[in-house]
Amino acid sequence: MNVDFKEIKDYFYNNRYRDNTTRKYAGMFEKVSQIIDENDILYFYPKYLFVDEQILQLYFILKNNKFIKVWINGDKHIVIEYFNINKIKSVTYECPLDDYSNYRLTLFFEEKVEEITLNSKEDTNEHWKYKFDEVICSIAKYFCTNK
Template sequence: MRLDFKEIKDYFYSNYCNNNTDRKYASMFEKVSQIIDEKDILYFYPKYLFVDEQTLQLYFVLKNNKFIKVWINEDKQIVMEFFNIEKINRVSYESPLDDYGDYKLTLLFEEKLEEIKFNSKEDTNEHWKYKLDEAICNMAKYLANI
């Protein structure tokens, strides 16, 4: 089953009153929805989904070949960074030989020296790992065909 932006957004909306973290992430998804039309999302990746001690980051690949990173900074501001997919210098994809390992995808953009890394084991809990495995694989397939 494909990782769905709406599913995760709805989770945080429905748990808005539970705690400050769910409230913060519901607000984050609301702000993202003001800028990104859900119909334009090709691939979605929620890094640090349900990982204690880490702040959720959202990544999107849009139909117009934009790559977007969203996070909450130290000033409690939602930051959205936009990249052109064509500006990726290097993509590194790792997958296990069997179904039990970690999937990894690393992107290096021309404009930044920082690499963007996805790791299905580190980026979520054991219940959501299989969805991140699939999301990484799907993004790698897409990037291989650009």
């Protein structure tokens, strides 16, 4: 079971009046939905979902071999950065032997782009960790077969 974009988007939309952070993230998902067709999403990863003191970042792998990173820049602008999958020069996948630790996937780019690390333990809370383990594993499989 992967993390569902629509489920997370609906959560923030339905709770948008609760506080400023939730309202800001509801707006973020609304803007992303104007650019990305939900039917084109192969994988979705919401880094720092329900992590205090961190700003939510969204990552997508689309059917057209685009890798997309979305974040809020200084509370004023939503930034959507697009990469071709072929610009990723290598991928490192780490998983536990016993399923009780974290899963980690690190993407290294050809260009002078900072590496991106997805970490199931650091990127969400205890309640969502198992879903993040699964999506990281699914993304690793994707890169194994499509890279």
